[in-house]
Amino acid sequence: MSSPGSASASAPPLTPPPLPAAVLWDMDGTLVDTEGYWMDAETALVESFGGTWTHEQALTLVGSGLDRSGEILQDAGVRMAVPDIVAHLTRVVAARLSTEGNPFRPGAVELLQDLRAAGVRTALVTMSLRDMALTVAGQMGFDAFDLVVAGDDVTRPKPFPDPYLQACTALGVDPDDAVAIEDSPTGVRAAAAAGVTTIGVPLMVPLDGAGAHVLWPTLAGRTTDDLSAAHAARRTSRHEVHA
Known part of the structure; x- marks a missing residue:
């Protein structure tokens, strides 16, 4: 049997780190x-104006604000005002969420x-x-x-x-x-x-x-x-x- 204070004595339990606020x-x-929903919506919109939208182009919008995304889509040939582009993309993605649920x-x-x-x-x-x-x-x-x-x-x-x-x-x-x-x-x-x-x-x-x-x-x-x-x-x- 180990004596009190010996090296084999049980160590005190570790205190868990505090929770984040x-x-x-x-x-x-x-x-x-x-993200795939947004890319599909962007592609369909650009193509509806006769343009092309590659996967690489779509990746540049990941995480961006929607207004900035709208400006980039205008540069790709979408002849709509930025607020209208944002509203359109949002409607398309929201419709998929409502029918398919949260992925x-x-x-x-x-x-x-x-x-x-x-x-x-x-x-x-x-x-x-x-x-x-x-x-x-x-x-x-x-x-x-x-x-x-x-x-x-x-x-x-x-x-x-x-x-x-x-x-x-x-x-x-x-x-x-x-x-x-x-x-x-x-x-x-x-x-x-x-x-x-x-x-x-x-x-x-x-x-x-x-x-x-x-x-x-x-x-x-x-x-x-x-x-x-x-x-x-x-x-x-x-x-x-x-x-």
Whole structure:
């Protein structure tokens, strides 16, 4: 039998890292795999005006604000005003969501449910229009979000930090205490610029070098504990740099 204080004595249990004050979710490509829906709508619209729209061109719009996307589609030959382009694309994608439901990315729903069970506040921070964001949130099947910040709620879209800063202000949390989950370089840059711990989960485009603090290949199997650990590691590293 080991004597008290011997090397084989049981170590005290490790204290788990604190929960983040809030977790901020991008929508298209992060929560739901709708990027293909947008690309299909863009392609059909450009072709209706006699133009061509390649997959490579479509990738350049991933994560961008809808007004900027509309301007690029005008350059591709769409002879419509930007607000009309945005409204058209939104109607087409919303119609697919209403008939086909939310095409959730693996692990997203389970992680959201785990966060809610742990009492962590959550927000949807998307450059899609509010009506579409509310449609997706309403099809979750549970009370998934405390807040929705949409593209028509902000003056400056991603990659500006404004959407994430606005979400933190509305939730009453310090950006340093929050975590964001993003799938695009544009979104990653926005969240990181806001001072939020940023977890990149790539879908259509790689995120290497975009500025994410952590890269996960998937959300499948991830839990609140994983988010807390990533958040704690980033904060520790940041504070050591500034010490």
